[in-house]
Amino acid sequence: MSKYNEIKAALLGAGTVGGGVYKLIEKRKSEMPSKVQAELTITKVLVKNLNKKREGIPDEVLTDDWQEILDDPKISIVIELMGGIEPARTYILEALKAGKNVVTANKDLLAEHGKELMDAAEEYHKDLYFEAAVGGGIPIIRPLKECLAGNNITEVMGIVNGTTNYILTKMTQEGMDFGEALKQAQELGFAEADPTADVEGLDAGRKMAILASIAFHSRVTFDDVEIKGISDITARDIKYAGEFGYVLKLLGVARNVNDKIEVSVSPVMIPEQHPLAKVNDSFNAVFVHGDAVDDAMFQGRGAGEFPTASAVVGDVIATARNMQYDCCGRIGCSCYKNLPMQPVGDSRHRYFLRFLVEDRTGILAGVAGVLGNNGVSISQVIQKPAVDGVAELVVITDKVETRHLQDALVIFGEMSMIREVASVIRVYSQK
Ligand SMILES: NC(=O)C1=CN([C@@H]2O[C@H](COP(=O)(O)OP(=O)(O)OC[C@H]3O[C@@H](n4cnc5c(N)ncnc54)[C@H](OP(=O)(O)O)[C@@H]3O)[C@@H](O)[C@H]2O)C=CC1
Numbered sequence: 001m002s003k004y005n006e007i008k009a010a011l012l013g014a015g016t017v018g019g020g021v022y023k024l025i026e027k028r029k030s031e032m033p034s035k036v037q038a039e040l041t042i043t044k045v046l047v048k049n050l051n052k053k054r055e056g057i058p059d060e061v062l063t064d065d066w067q068e069i070l071d072d073p074k075i076s077i078v079i080e081l082m083g084g085i086e087p088a089r090t091y092i093l094e095a096l097k098a099g100k101n102v103v104t105a106n107k108d109l110l111a112e113h114g115k116e117l118m119d120a121a122e123e124y125h126k127d128l129y130f131e132a133a134v135g136g137g138i139p140i141i142r143p144l145k146e147c148l149a150g151n152n153i154t155e156v157m158g159i160v161n162g163t164t165n166y167i168l169t170k171m172t173q174e175g176m177d178f179g180e181a182l183k184q185a186q187e188l189g190f191a192e193a194d195p196t197a198d199v200e201g202l203d204a205g206r207k208m209a210i211l212a213s214i215a216f217h218s219r220v221t222f223d224d225v226e227i228k229g230i231s232d233i234t235a236r237d238i239k240y241a242g243e244f245g246y247v248l249k250l251l252g253v254a255r256n257v258n259d260k261i262e263v264s265v266s267p268v269m270i271p272e273q274h275p276l277a278k279v280n281d282s283f284n285a286v287f288v289h290g291d292a293v294d295d296a297m298f299q300g301r302g303a304g305e306f307p308t309a310s311a312v313v314g315d316v317i318a319t320a321r322n323m324q325y326d327c328c329g330r331i332g333c334s335c336y337k338n339l340p341m342q343p344v345g346d347s348r349h350r351y352f353l354r355f356l357v358e359d360r361t362g363i364l365a366g367v368a369g370v371l372g373n374n375g376v377s378i379s380q381v382i383q384k385p386a387v388d389g390v391a392e393l394v395v396i397t398d399k400v401e402t403r404h405l406q407d408a409l410v411i412f413g414e415m416s417m418i419r420e421v422a423s424v425i426r427v428y429s430q431k
């Protein structure tokens with residue numbers, strides 16, 4: 001019989017991440033007494049389908065009955081890895097109310113109901129950790145909440161979705177088509193249950209809402225984030241990016257500009273020499289700018305079984321340690337400000353515009369005229385010869401207020417010389 005007491009935990013979900021967490025806790029089992037002065041055991045695993053074969057998880061711990069976990073007073077940590085809003089939200093609230101600590105990787109839930117969950121954790125003095133919800137295996141939540149707590153953070157920016165970074169990397173480096181790259185990302189366990197959330201930027205939007213809330217101490221929800229995904233990105237856009245010396249990435253940007261917050265997710269052309277341009281495959285990277293630390297960068301695998309399990313198990317160990325010292329619930333909600341959001345039209349960016357135009361003279365002058373009349377100046381141009389009567393004109397603008405570009409786009413839509421504005425993509429520029 002062990003001299004240590006036993007901390008019992010339950011897993012909700014045994015998919016990509018849940019399976020990884022079970023295996024990683026088993027792998028570290030013998031070291032747990034040294035790490036947390038207790039044995040740590042997963043005694044129950046909640047799943048939907050009891051008949052599915054689970055590699056590495058014994059059948060006897062599986063259950064499809066949440067009540068069995070909730071009613072078990074010996075289970076003191078609930079690890080939610082089912083995903084989605086319901087029943088995850090209800091289960092977490094019930095677990096906290098029943099006096100159990102919670103670890104989750106569920107960004108969908110936190111981006112929408114973060115305040116409600118935090119309030120419940122505070123009310124019942126329990127831990128609610130969610131390191132894996134942003135950046136997979138990268139430590140970023142606790143560094144922001146704890147290590148960087150002495151800073152006034154004004155910018156958080158980075159690549160926060162592994163699936164889209166994998167897709168864009170494969171399209172750029174191997175000329176792979178979008179569908180094939182997405183299929184591979186799904187097979188590798190990076191993608192969400194519905195990969196639309198990845199491809200359309202929703203997953204990254206949820207993560208940026210969570211990061212911005214923590215960084216700026218003001219609640220930002222998913223609805224506050226301006227979002228554009230990568231489903232419209234074509235091989236031609238990627239090729240032109242290369243011609244101009246850029247690499248295309250799905251970038252999340254959160255800024256506090258004079259106490260107004262702007263948060264966006266969109267494809268951005270990044271200079272080839274920028275550190276983010278070299279972050280490939282399922283890797284994520286997050287830049288943080290604080291008044292004391294200056295610039296800090298966090299990089300690592302942003303998705304997948306064991307990178308994500310790494311963050312979840314770190315949270316479970318932190319919770320177990322807090323339990324030993326009776327200090328659960330010490331890191332609660334840090335949103336003590338109520339800052340307004342900056343309207344999207346006010347934000348300033350450079351843009352890449354790709355036009356399909358009639359094959360005749362005067363097109364560049366016409367396009368430049370409309371842009372100029374709306375206060376948009378051009379910094380670079382590429383014109384391609386016509387194929388089947390349609391020519392291509394590509395311009396990169398200087399930094400403009402987004403509303404001015406939007407006004408110009410309306411006028412382009414009415415010009416007969418312009419067949420289509422095929423792409424409008426942001427180009428990276430310093431603050
Ligand atoms: N995959 C990744 O790389 C990352 C995922 N995350 C997040 O982690 C969470 C889990 O993701 P992932 O492991 O990929 O998801 P999966 O789809 O692979 O697994 C989900 C698991 O939850 C179970 N489940 C779903 N709904 C219910 C329910 N109503 N009752 C009981 N069990 C249920 C499923 O059961 P069954 O097996 O029976 O179907 C399955 O075991 C999500 O919130 C996701 O956003 C975070 C970071 C990275």
Ligand SMILES: N[C@@H](CC=O)C(=O)O
Pocket residue numbers: 133135136160161162163164190191192198203302303304
């Ligand atoms: N689907 C997500 C998984 C991790 O959060 C991603 O691809 O980043």
